[in-house]
Amino acid sequence: MRRPVIGIALVALVAVTAPASADNAHHTPTRSEVREAERKADAAADDVDGIQAQIDRANASLEAASIAAQQAAEAYNGAVWRLQQARKAERVATRASRRADRSLAVVKHDYRDAILESFVTGSPDLNEFSALLDADGLSSALDRVATSEIVQREFVEKRSAYESAAGKAEEAEEAAEDATDEAADAKADAGEAKDDAEAAVAAAQSAATTVADEKALLLQKLARLEGISVDLAQQRQAALEQQRQEEIAEQAQQQAAEEQAALEQAQQEAAEEQAQQEQEQEQEEQEDPPADSGDSDDSDTPDDTTTDDPSDEPDTEEPPATPPPAGGAAAAVAFARAQIGEPYVWAADGPDSWDCSGLTMGAWAAAGKSLPHYSVAQYAQSTPISSGSLQPGDLVFWGSSSDPSSIYHVALYAGNNMIIHAPRTGRDVSEESMYYWIPPNFFARP
Structure with a gap:
């Protein structure tokens, strides 16, 4: 829009x-x-509009650099989380391999004794021949043959147990080796993710400095063209950007309200349709009862196909949203609010600095619930809800697509469309409108 x-x-x-x-x-x-x-x-006027366009482009480049930094920082958190999971799996696999080795050692000892016993007692045929030469005769021979068969069966069982234990030990060792390799890969990925995050954060900080310098020069030009002071030009520009942000927030809030209303309407229509179908089915069953297949008196035989007890009717209402733990959500919000003013530092999880998922993890830890330091995993370990079901303590997420794996920012819902979060480099923990920025697209309850 051209300025006057x-x-x-x-x-x-x-x-x-x-x-x-x-x-x-x-x-x-x-x-x-x-x-x-x-x-x-x-x-x-063209110069004024051109300068304003340059200021808008500078703001957009700063926003893009900020989002890239947040994405890289959460990617690092994800790599660290996967490394922790891989190391945990490695420890479990290593312990399983050691247990398998100990079991194999026991079975191997029994198998060795069985082999030695076989060599000492000799073959069944030799035992039978020796028995025939004894004074006991045939009866003694039969006893010896039976004993030999028992020994042979025990030998076979111990051999089978040994082979089974050896196979399990080999599988456990391979699993431990695979887990070790995966942990090594995860460590390498975490190192690369750390480098990427450091580079992205440095780029965002550089962009912030560059944009600030560029806007200062542009505002000086704007002030000269409009015949006003630089201070007044800065105030007008700040007011203009604030007005735009409020308009965007209002539009986003209105869109979210419309989407929620449409969802509730669809749910209500579905419930009404289901209730109507069940009512029609019940009427059909009452008008056309099933034929009697036996000779018993109908008056003495209760009809199990229908009932007048309303408690047996299927529930057609939508189940209520699962409420947060008693006192837990309030404690989480109180903790997060107490951190307001503390700086954002990527990958930080307190006690004096935070990143977005570090703050929500710390808040819910104060409420007695463990969450990972990774926004994608926090969403995966929580119960997805709609924006209309939000309650204080719930989590609000931003993703670059409709896939939860694209989540890169998370905030704690404080009620009345307000959130508490660690926004980005250069901004401290704050409480502000949920729609202060681009609209969130994922919501969940821990």
Whole structure:
């Protein structure tokens, strides 16, 4: 939108029509002089609009750098979280491998004893031949054959147990090796993610400095063109940006309200349709009862297909949203509010500095619930809800797409469309409108 440049036009017009002496004090501007004044005014207006466009582009570049930094910082948190999970899996696999090795050692010892016993007692055939030579005769031979068969069965069982234990030990060792490799890969990924986050944060800080310097020069030009002081130009620009942000927030809030109303309407219509179908089905069953398949007296046999007890009717109402733990949500909000004013530092989780998921993790830890230091995992470990179901203590997320894996920012809902969060580098923990920025697209209850 072109700014009004009446003042500039008047200045230009006076400049071209100013009297050179008292003789032409009542000089009437010619048509060409008026056109020239209008041309200069238009040129000045174009400069004003152009400068404003440059300021808008500078703000947009700063916003893009800020989002990139948040995405990189949460990607690092995710890499660290996966590394922790991989190391945990490695410890579990290593312990399982050690247990399998100990079991194998026991079974191996039993198997070795069985082999030695087999060599000492000799083969079943030799035992039978020796028994025939004994004074006990055939009866003793049969006893010896039976004993030999028992020994052989025990030998086979111990051999089978050994082979099974050996196989399990080998599998456990391979699993431990795989877990170790995965942990090493996760560590490497975390290192790369850390480098990326550091680079993105440095780029965002550099962009902030560059944009601040650029806006200062542009505002100086704007002040000269509009004939006002630099301070006034800065105040007007801040007010203009605040007005735009409020308009965006209002539009986002209205859109969210419309979407929630549409969702509730659809749910109500679905419930009414289901209730209507059940009512029609019940009427059909009452009008056309099932045929009697036996000879028993109908008056003595209760009809199990229908009931007049309303408690047996299926529940057609929407189940209420699961409430947060008693006192837990209030404690989480109180903790987060106590951190307001503390600085944002990427990957920080307190006690004096925070990033977005570090703050929500700390808040819910104060409420007695453990959450990971990673916004994507916080959403995955919580119960998704709609924006219309938000209660204080719930989590509000921003993602770059409709896929939860794209989440890169999280805040704690404080009620009345307000959130408490650690916004980004250069901004402290604050409480502000949920729609202060781009609209959130994920909501969940821990």
